[in-house]
Amino acid sequence: MKVRRIYKRRVKSYKDSFKPERSDTTGDIKKLLDIQETPPDAELTSIYDAVRYGDYVPDGETISKLRKM
Numbered sequence: 001m002k003v004r005r006i007y008k009r010r011v012k013s014y015k016d017s018f019k020p021e022r023s024d025t026t027g028d029i030k031k032l033l034d035i036q037e038t039p040p041d042a043e044l045t046s047i048y049d050a051v052r053y054g055d056y057v058p059d060g061e062t063i064s065k066l067r068k069m
Contacts, residue, residue, distance in 0.1 A: 003058055006066045007048040010041060026052075044069060 011020060011029055018032050026045050044066055050056035058066075 002063050003048055003051045003066060006063070007044055010044060010069075041069060 014033065020029050020032065024032075026049055030045060047056070047058065047062065047066065051058060
């Protein structure tokens with residue numbers, strides 16, 4: 001849940017550029033950010049994908065690292 005909140009907060013920080021639809025995937029969001037010429041955070045996206053769609057459970061160090069990004 002923490003990684004999801006961090007990812008959501010990061011995506012919402014681009015609210016001036018675009019607003020993703022509720023059904024948009026991370027790939028859709030990345031494409032929108034690339035079109036807007038705003039560099040997406042690839043590491044955060046990959047970790048979020050691993051948590052959301054895989055079995056990855058991040059440790060405290062990883063979460064702290066993501067928060068500092």
